[in-house]
Structure formats: structure tokens, C-alpha cells
Amino acid sequence: MVETLLTESNAASHLEARGVHVWFGQRQVLQDVNLVFPSNQVTALIGPSGCGKSTFIRTLNRMHELIPGAGFAGQILLDGKDIYEDGTDAVDVRLRVGMVFQKPNPFPTMSIRENVLAGLRLTGKKNPNMDELVETSLRRASIWNEVKDRLNDPALSLSGGQQQRLCIARSLAMDPAVLLMDEPCSALDPGSTRRVEETIEELADQMTIVIVTHNMQQAQRVSHQTAFFLSEDGNPGGVVEFGTTEQVFNQPVDPRTNDYVNGHFG
Amino acid sequence: MTATQVQTSTMKPTNPWAKRNKARTRDVVIASLLPGILAVVFFFVGTALGATIDPAVLLIIGFLPAQLLAAFLVGRKYYGRHGREDALLIVVTIFLSTFVMVLLLSVLWSVISAGALALRPSFILQNSHYISGTTSLEYGGAGHAILGTVMAVAITTILTVPLGFGIAVYLTETGGKARGVIRTLIQAMSGLPSVVSGLFIYSILVLQGWQPSGFTGSLALLPLMLPTVSRVSEEALRLVPVDLRNGALALGSPTWQAFAKVVFPAARSGLLTAVLLGVARIVGETAPLVLTTTYNNDTNLNPFNGPMAMLPTFIFGYIRNMYDTSIQRGWGGCLVIMILVGVLFVGARVANRKKK
Ligand SMILES: Nc1ncnc2c1ncn2[C@@H]1O[C@H](COP(=O)(O)OP(=O)(O)O)[C@@H](O)[C@H]1O
Numbered sequence: 001m002v003e004t005l006l007t008e009s010n011a012a013s014h015l016e017a018r019g020v021h022v023w024f025g026q027r028q029v030l031q032d033v034n035l036v037f038p039s040n041q042v043t044a045l046i047g048p049s050g051c052g053k054s055t056f057i058r059t060l061n062r063m064h065e066l067i068p069g070a071g072f073a074g075q076i077l078l079d080g081k082d083i084y085e086d087g088t089d090a091v092d093v094r095l096r097v098g099m100v101f102q103k104p105n106p107f108p109t110m111s112i113r114e115n116v117l118a119g120l121r122l123t124g125k126k127n128p129n130m131d132e133l134v135e136t137s138l139r140r141a142s143i144w145n146e147v148k149d150r151l152n153d154p155a156l157s158l159s160g161g162q163q164q165r166l167c168i169a170r171s172l173a174m175d176p177a178v179l180l181m182d183e184p185c186s187a188l189d190p191g192s193t194r195r196v197e198e199t200i201e202e203l204a205d206q207m208t209i210v211i212v213t214h215n216m217q218q219a220q221r222v223s224h225q226t227a228f229f230l231s232e233d234g235n236p237g238g239v240v241e242f243g244t245t246e247q248v249f250n251q252p253v254d255p256r257t258n259d260y261v262n263g264h265f266g
Numbered sequence: 267m268t269a270t271q272v273q274t275s276t277m278k279p280t281n282p283w284a285k286r287n288k289a290r291t292r293d294v295v296i297a298s299l300l301p302g303i304l305a306v307v308f309f310f311v312g313t314a315l316g317a318t319i320d321p322a323v324l325l326i327i328g329f330l331p332a333q334l335l336a337a338f339l340v341g342r343k344y345y346g347r348h349g350r351e352d353a354l355l356i357v358v359t360i361f362l363s364t365f366v367m368v369l370l371l372s373v374l375w376s377v378i379s380a381g382a383l384a385l386r387p388s389f390i391l392q393n394s395h396y397i398s399g400t401t402s403l404e405y406g407g408a409g410h411a412i413l414g415t416v417m418a419v420a421i422t423t424i425l426t427v428p429l430g431f432g433i434a435v436y437l438t439e440t441g442g443k444a445r446g447v448i449r450t451l452i453q454a455m456s457g458l459p460s461v462v463s464g465l466f467i468y469s470i471l472v473l474q475g476w477q478p479s480g481f482t483g484s485l486a487l488l489p490l491m492l493p494t495v496s497r498v499s500e501e502a503l504r505l506v507p508v509d510l511r512n513g514a515l516a517l518g519s520p521t522w523q524a525f526a527k528v529v530f531p532a533a534r535s536g537l538l539t540a541v542l543l544g545v546a547r548i549v550g551e552t553a554p555l556v557l558t559t560t561y562n563n564d565t566n567l568n569p570f571n572g573p574m575a576m577l578p579t580f581i582f583g584y585i586r587n588m589y590d591t592s593i594q595r596g597w598g599g600c601l602v603i604m605i606l607v608g609v610l611f612v613g614a615r616v617a618n619r620k621k622k
């Protein structure tokens with residue numbers, strides 16, 4: 001799989017969380033999360049701050065275990081295989097499950113072009129068509145036209161919104177089967193937000209996407225299904241409602257979901 | 267649209283924030299100058315009348331309180347409560363920073379003025395072969411000691427930097443169990459008197475039959491440089507946002523690659539500072555060298571064989587002689603150390619900026 005990774009497109013993967021419990025030290029922050037992310041679907045995770053959305057999304061590519069004191073129980077099945085199974089390398093998981101962070105984090109010592117190619121360099125992979133890869137990745141992140149004449153400028157010379165799209169391009173260059181996005185637009189202006197949303201729609205053809213968002217309109221615009229997380233009175237967070245976006249927003253089963261999506265709390 | 271254009275074209279740019287209140291400006295000037303003028307007048311009149319006035323005492327019990335009072339009054343008059351606090355803080359800040367600057371400049375000045383007498387091309391280019399305490403300054407120099415210092419410091423740096431960076435990486439990048447112990451040890455090490463470090467190498471190497479040489483001196487300097495390098499580089503690595511490392515790891519990067527290609531380059535200028543501070547820490551150390559490299563009036567290009575002159579021991583050797591020329595050679599050595607460090611710092615910074 002690793003050899004063909006960059007020459008042939010990875011097919012989108014089917015991802016599934018089964019009975020996920022998460023702790024930080026002795027404190028449990030997530031309780032029994034069960035979610036299915038079918039291939040080529042966009043899933044939005046919504047819920048008030050502190051209910052464990054970021055924590056959950058980090059368990060999907062094994063970034064969670066980097067936090068000191070992290071604890072985990074349950075299964076994350078990537079195309080049917082548990083990524084926490086004995087003998088599975090976290091590095092291989094992250095090659096297939098890419099991630100975009102809340103705050104844009106381009107590598108400051110690298111140029112725009114080097115940032116796009118950073119994944120290759122960091123993983124020691126070769127691609128015969130570097131220029132082509134740079135262009136396609138930047139195009140897919142809809143930032144190509146803005147940067148095509150300044151590919152060798154430092155990445156930090158871009159605006160915040162451009163930096164975030166560069167980070168998306170950086171993930172796309174690794175051709176992930178699943179893309180995780182943790183509030184990717186929370187630091188962006190409306191124009192950049194719209195372009196990121198367009199990008200998400202286009203990418204769904206090629207990969208499975210999980211996006212955390214605090215913006216209800218955004219969830220409705222980009223996602224096929226929505227999971228509503230809630231943590232009440234300091235109890236561990238969990239999924240209160242999960243279904244198609246249409247259903248969660250328009251006919252929620254749980255009254256708390258109804259209150260949240262209509263802005264009554266959180 | 268047209269209306270606005272007509273209107274703006276008749277406007278002139280002004281700086282409303284820069285308006286000066288004349289009375290306020292006057293009072294501030296008076297408050298800044300009056301106490302100083304009064305103190306000077308008091309000093310000269312008092313001296314002329316036959317009193318002995320210590321300028322330092324006058325400065326602290328006369329001028330400073332007067333200056334604080336003047337600033338306090340003007341601050342309160344024009345800006346109220348926060349004004350009087352600001353005014354006091356400004357006076358204290360300026361006073362203390364002037365004090366530090368005066369100290370620093372007077373040290374620099376005494377080294378430069380005294381060292382300049384000895385400094386000449388021969389002082390850099392020649393060694394002290396055939397030179398005695400009374401030989402004229404035209405003959406002989408510190409060239410052998412410059413070479414010795416450069417070589418020994420280079421060896422120490424080559425040995426210490428990988429060790430220091432290694433410790434910093436262990437402390438910041440890993441969850442290693444021994445982190446607490448190592449941090450405590452490094453802290454204790456930074457309090458180690460330098461003469462103890464020299465005695466340590468003396469007793470475990472020189473007394474066991476190793477000849478004193480540039481290399482044994484380098485080893486004696488190592489424990490002094492290590493804590494500086496590892497602590498400053500630990501700080502530099504800690505300043506790299508955790509998001510950068512996570513960004514690399516999320517791309518599927520192995521931990522080591524994420525460190526080498528993302529974290530390390532991002533911390534580069536801080537790590538350079540760590541090395542420079544480490545060099546500055548040891549370049550003037552004398553005590554560890556007296557027993558481990560001893561003295562040499564000749565050029566010794568082999569740091570592994572026999573006593574080697576270094577600038578600190580060169581200085582120490584000459585100032586122990588009570589002859590004027592010999593003390594001047596000592597000052598010359600001090601000036602050379604200062605220039606050496608200055609060149610190193612500026613050179614490293616310029617090289618670092620060019621790479622960026
Ligand atoms: N590194 C951490 N160490 C300890 N507790 C954490 C850490 N990160 C998050 N938490 C806790 O986990 C809970 C969920 O946080 P998070 O997943 O960031 O929420 P969300 O992304 O939904 O706002 C919060 O109560 C938070 O305090």
C-alpha cells in the first residue's frame with residue numbers, strides 16, 4: 001500500500017468507531033461513542049465546547065496517544081481493521097488518515113512549495129512529478145491561483161485563510177483516504193471559509209471526511225450526516241444524536257439536540 | 267461620490283494625537299532637569315565652601331529622591347493617579363538602566379583603554395618565547411594563547427554541543443523516566459565552582475599520569491559549558507509550538523523526522539544562542555586551566571601533547587608579575603578575549619541570517 005500511495009489514488013475508506021471511551025489521567029471525557037463514517041461521506045461533529053469533539057477526532061488517527069496521560073478503550077475500524085490492534089503502526093494510520101488543525105500550522109522554515117511536499121520529505125517518499133503534485137494539491141485546496149507565482153515565498157507570508165488552505169493542500173499531497181478537520185474555519189474570514197467548504201464538497205468524491213464545526217450553517221451546507229456530542233454537568237461526553245444532517249437539524253429525536261441546533265444553549 | 271471627493275480634497279492631514287500641551291511640556295522639562303541641576307550646583311557650591319561631598323551619596327540621598335518627587339508631582343498634576351505611578355516607574359527604570367549601562371561601559375572602557383596599549387600586530391601574531399616580565403611591549407605577543415583558546419574551546423564545543431542538545435531533546439521530546447533526575451543534575455552542575463571542575467580533571471587524569479595539555483583543559487571546561495548549552499537549548503525547543511510537531515506527525519511522519527525536519531529548524535536560532543552562550547561561559551575561565559593545561563610561552567599546535575597557552579592563563583601569568591609591561595600584556599589579553607567573543611557572536615548571527 002505504501003509504495004502505491006502516491007501514484008494511484010487511495011480509495012476512500014470506511015471508518016467506524018465502536019464503543020469508544022477516552023480518559024485524560026483518571027478523568028473520563030468520552031463515554032461509549034459509536035459512529036459510522038461511510039466512504040465518500042462528509043460527517044459533521046457538533047456540540048458545545050469541551051464536550052470532547054477534538055478529543056474524539058484525535059482518536060481517529062491516533063494523535064490522541066501523544067498527549068501525556070491519555071487513555072483509550074474501544075475500537076476504530078479503518079476498512080474493517082482496528083487501528084489500535086497490536087502491531088499496527090500509528091505512522092501507517094496517519095498516512096491514510098490525514099488531519100487539518102484548528103489553527104493553521106504551516107511549517108515556518110519552509111516555503112509554500114516545500115510545505116506541500118513536506119509530507120513526502122518527512123516520510124522519505126519519492127514522487128517523480130513533484131511539480132505536478134504541488135499544482136494538483138494546491139488546486140484541490142483551491143489556493144493555486146493565489147500562490148502559483150510565489151511558490152518559493154515563505155509559508156508565513158500568506159494570510160491566515162491562505163495558510164489554512166495550504167495546510168489542507170499539504171494533507172492532500174499525501175493522498176489520504178480519510179481527512180479529519182477540527183474546526184478548520186474557526187480562524188478564517190468568510191471568503192476563505194466559503195472556499196474551504198467548496199473544497200470539502202469536491203474532496204468528498206475522493207475521500208471520507210470528518211469535520212468538527214461550531215457553525216450550524218456550515219454543518220448543514222457541507223455534511224451528509226451529523227453527530228451531536230454533549231457532556232452534561234461534568235459527566236463524560238457522548239453522542240446524543242446521530243443521523244443524516246437533514247434529520248438531525250430538522251427532525252431531531254432528542255429535545256437537547258433541538259435546543260442546541262436552534263441556538264438555545266452552548 | 268463626487269460630493270465626498272470635493273470634501274476630502276479640501277481636508278488637510280493633521281496629527282491630532284500629537285498636539286502638545288505647552289504648559290505640560292514646560293513642566294515635564296523642568297521636572298526632568300531641575301533636580302539634576304540643583305544636585306550639580308549643590309555639589310560645586312558645597313565643595314567650594316570646603317565641605318567634602320561624596321558624589322555617590324549625593325546621587326542616592328539627594329538627587330534620586332528629588333527626581334522622584336518632581337516626577338510624582340508633575341505626573342499627578344497632569345494625569346492624576348495613574349500618572350503619578352507611571353512617573354515614579356519611569357524614573358526608577360531610567361535610573362536603574364543608566365546604572366547598569368554605566369557599569370557595563372566602564373568595564374568595557376577600562377579593558378579597551380588599558381588593553382589598547384599592548385595591542386598591535388605583533389601582539390596577535392607572535393608568541394611569548396624569550397619574553398620576560400620586563401621585555402618591552404614591542405616584542406612578543408599572545409598569538410600562541412589565541413590559538414590555544416580557539417583550539418581548546420573548539421574541542422569543548424564539539425564535545426559539549428551534541429551532549430547538550432541530546433539532553434535538551436531528551437528533556438523536551440521524550441517522556442523518559444529519568445527527566446527529573448537529569449534536570450536536577452544539570453541544575454546542580456550549573457552551580458559547580460569552576461575550580462572544582464579543574465581539580466576533578468586534575469585528580470582523575472593528570473594525577474593518573476596524563477600530561478596537562480589542551481585536551482585535558484577542554485575536558486575541564488566541559489562541565490561548565492554543558493549546563494548552559496542544555497538549559498538554553500531546552501528553552502529554545504520548548505518554544506516551538508506543539509502544533510508544528512503535531513502537524514508533521516499527522517502527515518505520517520516518524521517522530522525522529524518530525525524533530526529533525528520541523529522542530530529543529532524552527533528552533534535553530536535559539537539553539538545557536540545556546541551554543542554562543544556556552545562559548546561565552548567558558549572562554550574566559552581561568553581556574554580550571556591552571557592545573558590542567560598549565561602554562562606555555564611557545565606555540566603548541568597539538569592539543570593532545572603537552573602544556574598549551576590559553577588566553578586566561580596568559581593573562582593570569584602576566585598579571586602575577588608586578589612589572590608594568592607585564593600587567594599591560596595581561597590587559598592586552600583581556601581585550602583580545604573580548605574581541606574574539608565579539609567577532610564570534612556577530613559572525614554567527616550574520617551566518618544565521620544569511621541562511622534564512
Ligand atoms: N490535553 C488534555 N489534558 C487533559 N484534559 C484535556 C486535554 N484536552 C482536552 N481535555 C479535556 O477534555 C474535554 C474535552 O475537550 P475537547 O475535546 O478539546 O473539547 P471540544 O473540542 O469539544 O471543545 C474537556 O473537558 C477538556 O478539559
Ligand SMILES: [Mg+2]
Pocket residue numbers: 053054055182
Ligand atoms: Mg475542540
